[in-house]
Amino acid sequence: MVENFTRCLRCRPAIVLLTCLVLMLFSWQLEARTLYFYNPESNINDFRSLKKLFNRYLSSATKKGKYRFQPFKNKELFDSFLNKPRKRNDVFLLSSWHYQNLMKQKAFIKFKPIFVGTINNNPTYTKVLTTKKTIRSLKQLRRKRIASAGNRDYSKKTVQFIGAQKGLKPHTPFKILTVPKDIDALMSVLFGMAQGALTSRESLSTFARINNRKYRKLRQHGESSAIMLPVVIAYQPISKKSTKRLLSAIQKMHSSYKGKEVLGLLGWNGWKRVTNADMQLLEVK
Numbered sequence: 468m469v470e471n472f473t474r475c476l477r478c479r480p481a482i483v484l485l486t487c488l489v490l491m492l493f494s495w496q497l498e499a500r501t502l503y504f505y506n507p508e509s510n511i512n513d514f515r516s517l518k519k520l521f522n523r524y525l526s527s528a529t530k531k532g533k534y535r536f537q538p539f540k541n542k543e544l545f546d547s548f549l550n551k552p553r554k555r556n557d558v559f560l561l562s563s564w565h566y567q568n569l570m571k572q573k574a575f576i577k578f579k580p581i582f583v584g585t586i587n588n589n590p591t592y593t594k595v596l597t598t599k600k601t602i603r604s605l606k607q608l609r610r611k612r613i614a615s616a617g618n619r620d621y622s623k624k625t626v627q628f629i630g631a632q633k634g635l636k637p638h639t640p641f642k643i644l645t646v647p648k649d650i651d652a653l654m655s656v657l658f659g660m661a662q663g664a665l666t667s668r669e670s671l672s673t674f675a676r677i678n679n680r681k682y683r684k685l686r687q688h689g690e691s692s693a694i695m696l697p698v699v700i701a702y703q704p705i706s707k708k709s710t711k712r713l714l715s716a717i718q719k720m721h722s723s724y725k726g727k728e729v730l731g732l733l734g735w736n737g738w739k740r741v742t743n744a745d746m747q748l749l750e751v752k
Contacts, residue, residue: 500713504538504560505545506697507618509734512647514538517732524725528716542618555702556710563695563749564621579703581714583745584696584735586669590745593668594691596629599656602663605633605688614644614652614661622665629689650674657681663688695748696735 502521511517521536539545553574561569563583569575583590602608608630615622622643631637644661646652649670655661668690675682699717701710720726721737730736741749 500534500556500558500709502534502536502558502560502699502713502717503548504536505542505565506560506562507542507565507621508562508694508697509617511538511732511734513732514540517729520725520732521729524720524723524729525713525716527725528719528723529712531712534713534716553702556707558699558701558710558713560697560699562621562697566698566700567749569700577703578700580698580700580741580746580749582699582718582738583741584698584733585737585739586696586735588737588739590696590739591693591748592696593693594625594629594665595668595671596626596688596690597653597656597664597666597671597685598662598688599684600686602686602688605630605635608641608663609635610640610642611662612642612644612660613663613665614646614655615665616646616648616652617665619643619645625691626663626665629691633689653685657684693748695745697733698741698749699738 502525518536518538522534525534525536526532539548549569557578559578566580569578586592596605596613598608613622613626615626617625622645623641626641626643627635627637627639630639630641641663644655646655649664649666652661652664652666653671653674656664671682671687699714701714705711705714718738720730727736
């Protein structure tokens with residue numbers, strides 16, 4: 468019995484060390500903060516570089532190595548992740564369209580928008596449906612290919628919305644050809660791989676500046692209503708210092724070279740706090 472007691476005393480330092488390591492690991496998991504990203508409207512095709520640059524920025528901006536950026540490219544994988552029980556320290560960067568869908572779920576009712584992305588201080592953008600000038604009516608696009616850099620389902624709904632403004636039936640069928648970027652969508656039309664292109668108004672304006680000769684061959688058939696750029700959402704009320712630190716780092720991205728580099732890959736150049744007017748635009752229909 469004495470031997471067993473002595474043996475336990477000898478083992479005690481190892482047990483204490485193991486306990487400390489477990490507690491440290493548990494503490495790290497509680498404190499670790501991740502910005503989860505999913506955007507079906509995204510033109511991003513190099514998620515590896517985006518993740519690397521974003522992690523580097525977060526490490527620099529927070530002076531901590533445990534903040535990270537986790538992008539999702541696949542909708543099914545992201546939806547599967549969302550179905551797991553949510554933690555109060557989760558922070559998400561999502562398209563406004565996806566945010567509106569989440570707000571219909573009880574599990575996300577306390578997640579509120581904090582920031583919205585901006586392009587030249589504008590938090591909204593529009594999508595334009597463009598074809599060659601030989602196509603005079605959207606009826607000619609029925610069952611034809613529309614090139615888009617966004618998610619297939621999202622793009623189809625947007626094209627149908629634009630078509631409805633021009634008198635087409637709400638569920639008029641279109642085929643979506645997924646391409647890496649808006650410029651690829653426009654070139655797909657010009658080279659005959661698609662009959663229409665769904666792009667942002669800004670991308671179309673940029674194309675007009677860099678290649679006006681080809682731009683003059685295009686016809687614009689309609690435009691979506693104003694769409695909010697992606698939003699950063701977090702559980703309310705925010706109580707954890709680490710969550711506040713992550714949000715602060717996100718807000719200050721435009722003021723550093725590393726942050727601007729990440730914003731450029733995301734497709735916008737700054738953030739603004741979500742206002743009451745923004746919330747009206749984000750209101751769940």
